[in-house]
Amino acid sequence: MFTVHKLTLSPFIEKFLLPHDAEILHFDWQGKNLCIWYKVSCSPEGRPLCVEKPVYLTIASTGLPINGGRYIGTAVSQESGLVFHLFQDHNYIEASHG
Numbered sequence: 001m002f003t004v005h006k007l008t009l010s011p012f013i014e015k016f017l018l019p020h021d022a023e024i025l026h027f028d029w030q031g032k033n034l035c036i037w038y039k040v041s042c043s044p045e046g047r048p049l050c051v052e053k054p055v056y057l058t059i060a061s062t063g064l065p066i067n068g069g070r071y072i073g074t075a076v077s078q079e080s081g082l083v084f085h086l087f088q089d090h091n092y093i094e095a096s097h098g
Contacts, residue, residue, distance in 0.1 A: 003042045009034045009086075014057050020050040027073035027086045034059060034075055034084060056089045 004025065007016065019040040026037045036057075041049045060066050062083050069087030076083050 001042055001044065002039045003046050003048075004037055004039050006030075007036050007038065009036060009057065009059055012059060014059075016055045016057065017052040018055045019048040020053045022050075022055070024072050024088070028075045029077050029079075032079070034086075036072070036086070058087045058089055059084050060087070061085075 007018075008030075018038065022038045022040050024036050024038045028035065043049060056069075057072075058066060058069055062085070066085070066087055067089065069089035072086040072088055074083060074085050
């Protein structure tokens with residue numbers, strides 16, 4: 001059993017706590033906000049079954065340098081034409097970016 005959750009993002013690198021088994025399904029605009037939708041295993045009551053872990057996401061506009069990471073998706077705003085790309089960085093070391 002699983003549930004799908006939404007998380008609102010902002011550009012740049014952000015650290016989030018997501019359940020260990022979270023799988024990002026989609027990255028897109030919802031209104032004026034960038035969001036991800038992710039699925040997690042849950043109890044019959046809808047509570048996540050896994051402990052949380054830090055997840056580092058980098059959101060960058062086209063043409064900006066990116067340190068690396070696994071590509072998740074691209075979101076294009078139909079309203080403004082802004083384009084952002086989302087990467088998940090598994091090798092991010094928090095102390096070096098302090």
